[in-house]
Amino acid sequence: KAGVTQTPRYLIKTRGQQVTLSCSPISGHRSVSWYQQTPGQGLQFLFEYFSETQRNKGNFPGRFSGRQFSNSRSEMNVSTLELGDSALYLCASSLGMGLYGYEQYFGPGTRLTVT
């Protein structure tokens, strides 16, 4: 079974631009979560989608948005990029959103550099 895939793997953007990152979950998984990882802040939760609906949202400004499609694939968008948005963006999928058997499987991440 294929794992979680994320595209692109690396991205360099300039301040003020916008970016869209894509995540394809493991087949059959209906929940997709996004995380931002930086050396200073660690792993920070962005949002989680289940059945095309955003179920949870972290403490990020409105410049960060996402969506989930009917095939469970998800995209996240960051508008008006700032230098501080440079980070590894991780996508994780799970069968559902409960506790039992719903561990998350992560993709390789997208390394975003904002210059």
Next chain:
Amino acid sequence: AQKITQTQPGMFVQEKEAVTLDCTYDTSDPSYGLFWYKQPSSGEMIFLIYQGSYDQQNATEGRYSLNFQKARKSANLVISASQLGDSAMYFCAMREGGETSYDKVIFGPGTSLSVIP
């Protein structure tokens, strides 16, 4: 308030020795799940082990076991017979709620483990 605490920023262990990585958590919800993940230098997060708050026995997965002490709110990861490939960052995480919980997963700051030959 930080909900997941990992007090060991970095640890060293001799190859073939056992090592314990500490994790304490804070929740008032009776239903929660605890997870451990490994992140090698390549960056990909790898799920290791899960423990539910109502599970009577400590979880085990191969060389990994979780020392769950509910009253102390502690969920330490024990790695037996360390291997060089175990060198990585290790994250403890928690999700509160029951089977249909929509609560987010919260991660601790991580512990960097280095296995010495």
